[in-house]
Amino acid sequence: MAPENASLSSVSDLTRLLETGGYLADRGLATAAYVSLTLGKPLLLEGEVGVGKTELAKALASVLDRELIRLQCYEGIDTNQALYEWDYARQMLQIRALSEAELATDESVDKLFGPKFLLERPLLAAIRRGDRAVLLIDEIDRADDEFEAFLLELLSDFQITIPELGTVAAEAPPLVVLTSNRTRELHDALKRRCLYHWVGYPDPEREVEIVMTRAPATTETLARKIVEMVNRLRSLELDKPPGVAETLDWVETMSVLGVDDPDKESIRDTLGAVVKDHDDMQTVLGALDRIAVDG
Numbered sequence: 331m332a333p334e335n336a337s338l339s340s341v342s343d344l345t346r347l348l349e350t351g352g353y354l355a356d357r358g359l360a361t362a363a364y365v366s367l368t369l370g371k372p373l374l375l376e377g378e379v380g381v382g383k384t385e386l387a388k389a390l391a392s393v394l395d396r397e398l399i400r401l402q403c404y405e406g407i408d409t410n411q412a413l414y415e416w417d418y419a420r421q422m423l424q425i426r427a428l429s430e431a432e433l434a435t436d437e438s439v440d441k442l443f444g445p446k447f448l449l450e451r452p453l454l455a456a457i458r459r460g461d462r463a464v465l466l467i468d469e470i471d472r473a474d475d476e477f478e479a480f481l482l483e484l485l486s487d488f489q490i491t492i493p494e495l496g497t498v499a500a501e502a503p504p505l506v507v508l509t510s511n512r513t514r515e516l517h518d519a520l521k522r523r524c525l526y527h528w529v530g531y532p533d534p535e536r537e538v539e540i541v542m543t544r545a546p547a548t549t550e551t552l553a554r555k556i557v558e559m560v561n562r563l564r565s566l567e568l569d570k571p572p573g574v575a576e577t578l579d580w581v582e583t584m585s586v587l588g589v590d591d592p593d594k595e596s597i598r599d600t601l602g603a604v605v606k607d608h609d610d611m612q613t614v615l616g617a618l619d620r621i622a623v624d625g
Contacts (some may be wrong), residue, residue: 338367353382353389354540362527363390372485372506374470374521377529379511380573382540386529387466387507396505397459400466401452403473409480413490415449443494454498457488461502471510475517482520532574534561540574541581548581552590555623556581559592560604562621568610580604594618 489499
């Protein structure tokens with residue numbers, strides 16, 4: 331079974347295609363994405379915050395010309411918020427518009443639970459779009475065990491039953507990308523259902539390439555200095571080490587301020603772009619001499 335894009339006959343093809351969308355994937359990540367796309371298996375990406383897990387799903391949707399459907403997980407999310415809900419306000423307006431005689435008929439009551447009153451949420455949308463979509467299930471580790479179990483069942487058959495309307499099934503499954511920041515351990519059953527890849531921090535040379543790709547107006551000199559400083563920050567004992575997203579934020583902040591050769595003053599003034607925790611900020615302020623790049 332090959333990807334629907336006939337030009338994608340290898341991992342290298344997908345790597346090059348992602349590059350056209352501004353995403354630089356290493357060989358391991360590109361391989362995981364290619365196999366996921368080829369076999370129709372969900373791809374679970376774990377890693378630190380800001381290393382590009384979510385961006386991969388966005389890039390895949392863009393370069394494959396698919397609709398990106400994003401389900402942002404959070405503590406307390408339930409199946410209704412992820413699947414579908416009924417538009418109760420619109421149903422009430424419809425009820426008020428009906429006469430007493432009309433309300434007494436089964437047909438009128440059935441119409442209140444028809445398709446036009448159904449509010450489509452991300453999972454139902456993905457089932458309906460099928461292989462025309464990329465379903466991003468973001469930060470699955472923030473949801474609870476019950477929701478994870480429900481999701482496991484859904485990923486097995488990509489169909490749901492709406493009591494009032496019947497069964498809705500995907501003709502072909504969407505490409506599914508799940509992300510986790512490892513705030514809790516995911517169950518083995520979910521991991522077994524997916525292909526797995528750990529997304530780590532890129533090496534400095536690759537991170538410079540990413541910066542130059544995502545912020546092409548940036549000078550290479552500034553990109554290299556920022557990447558070196560970010561790597562020095564990551565070596566500190568920080569609760570929330572900066573990811574690639576913060577590297578880009580810092581580069582863009584320096585560029586806006588016209589700084590091409592950051593010194594301790596400009597570093598101190600712009601730390602809020604890269605360090606986003608109060609305790610971490612105090613740690614970094616006490617180590618500015620070790621962060622600044624000479625020359």
